Amino acid sequence: MNRFEYQQAKLAEDEQFVSKDKAIKLYDGDEKTAYEDGEVVLTTHRLFWGRPGEIARGSTTLCLQLQYIVGLDEEVASSFVFGKKKRLILNLRPLLPGKLPGPMENSTAHFVKLSGRHGLDPAFMQAIRGTLEARIWLIPGDASGSNASPSRENAPRIQLRTGIGGIERAIEAKQKATDDSIAIAFQDLKALMAMAQDMVSISKSISSKIRERKGEISEDETVQFKSYLMSMGIDDPVTRESFTSNTEYFKSLARQICEMILDPMEEAGGMMSLADVYCRVNRARGLELLSPEDLLNACKFLDGPIKLRTFPSGAMVLQLESQDEEIIAKEVGEKVEEAKSLSVEDLAKILGISILLSKEHLLAAERLGIVCRDESIEGLRFYPNLFLR
Amino acid sequence: MADFDWPWEYNFPPFFTLQPNNETRTRQLTVWNNLTRNYYKHRNQSSLDINEDSPLFCNNALKRRLPTEGRLAVMEHLQGTGHAAPLDKRRTNWQVYWHTLDEWAKIIYDWSQRTGQTNSVCTIYEISNGDNSVGEEFHELDQDVVLKALKLLEEQGKCELMLFDDSQGVKFF
Amino acid sequence: MRRRAGLGAIQQQQLETQKYKDKGSLIEDSQFVQMTKHMEIFREKLEEFAVKHKQDIRKNAQFRRQFQEMCAAIGVDPLASGKGFWSVLGMGDFYYELGVQVVEVCLASNPSTGGIMELSELRRKLIAARGQKSIHQEITEDDILIAAKKLKIFGNGFVVYPVGKGKYMVQSIPGELSREESSILGVASNQEQGSVTVDLLMKQLGWTEFRTQQAIDKIVGEGLAWVDCPDSNSAPTYWFPSLFPGRKDT
Known part of the structure; x- marks a missing residue:
């Protein structure tokens, strides 16, 4: 990006307007810059970039002399929402002496990219190609107002003679090399997957034999096998049985989790959702994070004072063993009666607990017949269950 | 006067319908509360008439206006947070305090201490419009609000209100 | 190890x-x-x-995606365990951490969105939360879908609904949306302002007025949509803050 100069957005004497586009972002090499959502104006000699309105007002904006552009490329950026958009790559020659001050003087990139929020206007892209073709070998003596013109002796003649074609070929070759390396990666990936596929098939057949109890596979082997399945990430009914060689690992994880979570849990009212536990534990670990499955498996081994609990709604929490559902439900019932009626949010505020837990407490109280619900457009509210009194 | 920075909700059409859902209404009124305070602070005004169609309650570009029932709900919410008080029994005229009266009392008292006005007397007018108060938040504040804040200070024993000729004055302790 | x-x-x-x-x-x-x-x-x-x-x-996000697809095709989950064979590829920490951030970002936004967010918006927020450093490699919507899918086993919220035209909504409140509700959400997400009327819903979904009104009332009752009634003569419009283009989160 250090080829750009700060110049006033005004046409010089023999300069003419060619084309323009908007919502353009500039990239310094592959890196995004702060120059986004701007307008570009192409003249016969220069390319201007300015924030909306600046160019029209003739303010000082970013300006690239077209003589710096040695070649054009396109790349396709794939966006999930907007589909494929084309970006224009401007390959640039090295700095010429006498370049006026401009942005990003320390940039080391040899190209810049133009990217449009909805892709570049094809007319603009056409215009820039045409303009470059018409002018690119006319290096010194143009009327663009800068002193950055090399003398004839210093002009990169070899590039001149090979012209755009040669440069583009060189760039193509570089692109191909990158593509090749990704192609190799994909080839290796395919080979790897073919191997993995074989193992999945073998393991399926072994697994069905275990289940049908055919053949003599020893206890040790079975344990090993389950552990292999888990390591591969193969989901199989066999792995859901509790005893595997990973048991020790999960038991020790369970102890760690217990230590980490006990205090915060008491503060949060004696219950914490697994999603919450997942976040806390992984934030504390920093590295070698646990997968959600690892956490769940470990929690299954919890032995008190915290236990894993699944509610009818499917929500999974860790809960202090000492919490008695009946006692909590009674307390909730009292609060509801005091207030005449409560919503989930109301109770959460009163008890200082999360919305999730508040909802589960109210649902539990409802199951025990202590409160009953009223659902309307106003929201879900709970009332003392006068039907059962 | 610089342009007022409207929150995004001001251009959200349902913002001008009092929401039936309790949770949503709470969120809605909280935004109205902040908006009203900021709007009045921006204009340095304190009086609000519910029946008046100001840009606050009427977004003409959006073709939406908050109906009277909604406006009353907003004012009552402000009253709940100490940022407004009704001026009449019918609750159509209100006074808006973008700082609560407690906060104003403290701000004015701190100023009086800072500017060495302990044990000296000044008029209400001098407080709100005097050279001494230029640059202070309460400069050009509605004098009635200043008076109310001073009354609080008086209750706290930090000043004494007095009447001379026909202007209100105050002595800070 | x-x-x-x-x-x-x-x-x-x-x-x-x-x-x-x-x-x-x-x-x-x-x-x-x-x-x-x-x-x-x-x-x-x-x-x-x-x-x-x-x-x-x-x-390379495309490579990651290809990798995940191939694994899914043969029936392996490379992210099932942080200690599995596949952990040598170093993807685990990337996705598990992304999972943590999805949880945190969703919970922080719930007060203003009501618990539903467009996947594209979630992605923007995650990128903002992660910072501009280049070590935070670009996350794609696919990456988020993979991380969010793993969160499902916790049993509450973090469900992803496709709403047509390549868009997804991420729900992060407990309780699943009924099919009625997610259908309505689908229609709303394809409206420019994210708003619908009973008439529009009836036309697009082919439902009776009763069924439509019930479903939309339920949605309002859950705090997911706001009612817009400029005058008592015309039917109300229902707006989803999570789909409103002008919405800004504080």
Whole structure:
């Protein structure tokens, strides 16, 4: 990006307007810059970039002399929402002496990219190609107002003679090399997957034999096998049985989790959702994070004072063993009666607990017949269950 | 006067319908509360008439206006947070305090201490419009609000209100 | 640590001995031995692959996606365990951390969105939360979908609904949306302002007025949509803050 100069957005004497586009972002090499959502104006000699309105007002904006552009490329950026958009790559020659001050003087990139929020206007892209073709070998003596013109002796003649074609070929070759390396990666990936596929098939057949109890596979082997399945990430009914060689690992994880979570849990009212536990534990670990499955498996081994609990709604929490559902439900019932009626949010505020837990407490109280619900457009509210009194 | 920075909700059409859902209404009124305070602070005004169609309650570009029932709900919410008080029994005229009266009392008292006005007397007018108060938040504040804040200070024993000729004055302790 | 899931030489020997001791069919045993050998070879190949291509996985979102698709096709989940074979590729920490951030971002936004967010918006927020440093490699919507899918096992919220035209909504409140509700959400997400009327819903979904009104009332009742009633003569419009283009989060 250090080829750009700060110049006033005004046409010089023999300069003419060619084309323009908007919502353009500039990239310094592959890196995004702060120059986004701007307008570009192409003249016969220069390319201007300015924030909306600046160019029209003739303010000082970013300006690239077209003589710096040695070649054009396109790349396709794939966006999930907007589909494929084309970006224009401007390959640039090295700095010429006498370049006026401009942005990003320390940039080391040899190209810049133009990217449009909805892709570049094809007319603009056409215009820039045409303009470059018409002018690119006319290096010194143009009327663009800068002193950055090399003398004839210093002009990169070899590039001149090979012209755009040669440069583009060189760039193509570089692109191909990158593509090749990704192609190799994909080839290796395919080979790897073919191997993995074989193992999945073998393991399926072994697994069905275990289940049908055919053949003599020893206890040790079975344990090993389950552990292999888990390591591969193969989901199989066999792995859901509790005893595997990973048991020790999960038991020790369970102890760690217990230590980490006990205090915060008491503060949060004696219950914490697994999603919450997942976040806390992984934030504390920093590295070698646990997968959600690892956490769940470990929690299954919890032995008190915290236990894993699944509610009818499917929500999974860790809960202090000492919490008695009946006692909590009674307390909730009292609060509801005091207030005449409560919503989930109301109770959460009163008890200082999360919305999730508040909802589960109210649902539990409802199951025990202590409160009953009223659902309307106003929201879900709970009332003392006068039907059962 | 610089342009007022409207929150995004001001251009959200349902913002001008009092929401039936309790949770949503709470969120809605909280935004109205902040908006009203900021709007009045921006204009340095304190009086609000519910029946008046100001840009606050009427977004003409959006073709939406908050109906009277909604406006009353907003004012009552402000009253709940100490940022407004009704001026009449019918609750159509209100006074808006973008700082609560407690906060104003403290701000004015701190100023009086800072500017060495302990044990000296000044008029209400001098407080709100005097050279001494230029640059202070309460400069050009509605004098009635200043008076109310001073009354609080008086209750706290930090000043004494007095009447001379026909202007209100105050002595800070 | 490597040895945890593998067989050492001694164990291998024991297995061989076991084979001759058992009266059972040699076929089953040799199949197990075969698999064990394959596992070892596979693990070596995996490590080679990791050394060669770890960077590609980190930098190239398309590669990551291809990888995940191929794994899914053959029935393996490379993210099932932080200690599994696949952990050598280093993807685990990337996705598990992304999972943590999805939880945190969703919970922080719930007060203003009501618990539903467009996937594209979630992505923007995650990128903002992660910072601009280049070590935070670009996350795609696919990456988020993968991380969010893993969160499902916790049983509450973090469900992703496709709403047509390549868009997804991420729900992060407990309780699943009914099919009615997610259908309405689908229609709303395709409206420019994210708003619908009963008439529009009836036309697009082919429902009766009763069914439509019930469903939309339920949605309002859950705090997911606001009602817009400019005058008492016309029917109300229903707006979803999570779909409103002008919405800004504080």
